[in-house]
Amino acid sequence: MAIEVFNRHENKYLMSHAQYEAFYQALLQYMEKDEYNKNEFYSISNLYFDTEHDTMIRTSLMKPKYKEKLRLRAYGVPNEDSKVYLEIKKKVNGLVNKRRTALKLNEAYDFVRTKATPELKNYMNKQVLGEIDYILRMYEDLRPKLYLSYDRKALFDKASRDLRITFDTNIRCRRYDLKLEQGDYGEQLLEPGQWLMEVKAEKTVPLWLSKLLSEHGLYRTSFSKYGNEYKKMIRTQNQIRSQNTSRTQEWNRMQDMNATDKTLKETIAYA
Template sequence: MAIEVFNRYEKKYMLTKKSFRKLLTRIEDHMDMDKYNINGKPYTISNIYFDTDNDALIRASIEKPVYKEKLRMRAYGTPSLDDKVFIEIKKKYDGIVNKRRTSMTLKDAYNYILKDNPPTPASGKINIQVLQEIDYFKDFYKVKPKLYLSYDRYAYFEKNDGDFRVTFDTNIQTRRYDVALEKGQYGSQLLEADQVLMEIKISGAVPMWFTKILSELRVYPVSFSKYGTEYKRYVLENTQREFIENKGEIICSNQFYPQLQAVASL
């Protein structure tokens, strides 16, 4: 059945490329590279994030509530309309991440999300329960595609224990135009050239050997959201542009003014 369910803790760390290389040499005795990192090369993940007209979901998320949720469409690489993609609901409550997703072709996914035309279950590949959850989410929030976001990923799993996973994301690109997975990977860079985003994912405790390595390399957790970081940059850039166009005056009717207030309060 085309469904995956995840319940886990996730922590993020921002590395320099030098720290990234050092860390890789330290974990290679404990971890194996993901099978999708063919010949040691990263694989690409591309996403569409859905939100309301006034970006209510991401505005609520960046205020760091106890509970938050998001809806996205995800593909590995650049898909054609006939390739499989995932539609995911990702929820976070009190630090625990729950992700439920189901797969269908990109064409069916567009018809489902954009035209409210759900795919017909075939051979048990579509899970009705997950579709019902997605139905409720998209109908309640009236979502639409707002952001394309892609990145290149190196992933590692602890040897003999697939529960502990570490990922490294580079080349994070975003755009708010051509928000379509089949358009391919291009847009504005989210990170500085020397930055690598590391994320650890685990359902229990982080292994002591890994904690020791982080301490020795002086690597510490950070609060970072790809979508949230892009959104704050988007609001500030547009507010700055309109500020200049209005000759230094912020107009209260400015469509970005409420969002700017929310971002500035963080």
């Protein structure tokens, strides 16, 4: 059975393609590909749930000591009978806690939509189902808000499974066609050639990794895929509003000029 409860620290790094290639090769002395990396990459697709007014992500961006997200995750593009994972991702004082249960795709959709806990099957986690049920009732109006997928490479420490490093690229997102089975297309979130690396450790990172990060000039950054997509969406909306306001102001100015010109002509004609 797949691991369904994670507790770990996560540090994130944005890098260019050249930095990725150099650092990835350096890591292979200490790390090996995980079981999903049978090919060069594997694809992960996610559906994030939030309220009508985006309560979860807006709260998360305020950087509180406690924050949480609810998402549905699949490996590749699923069909209605595919096994997917409904996940609660929490962050408490910097420690990431992820709890998930396997479900079939339609079971997951129905659970969120109806708030009726599915009949327990042997592939489900009863405790996590109860925790998700609590979140669904607490927020009341959760619905799909964002589709987000990416291509991933993942490595495990050869000496310990406590350390995992992932590299994500081709991060694509959309706020339409909010079904995992509809395909993994969308707008790009990162600049061309950019990679997002995540270092995930249950304990402190080993000394060799700290040295490698320093040698390659890589420094931690704060980066949430969902959070950055939301901020990008807000910027776009504000730009559109600003453009519309400018057009309205220009139209009003032209109307005033036309009215002034008409008045002037009438005055001249009367004189």
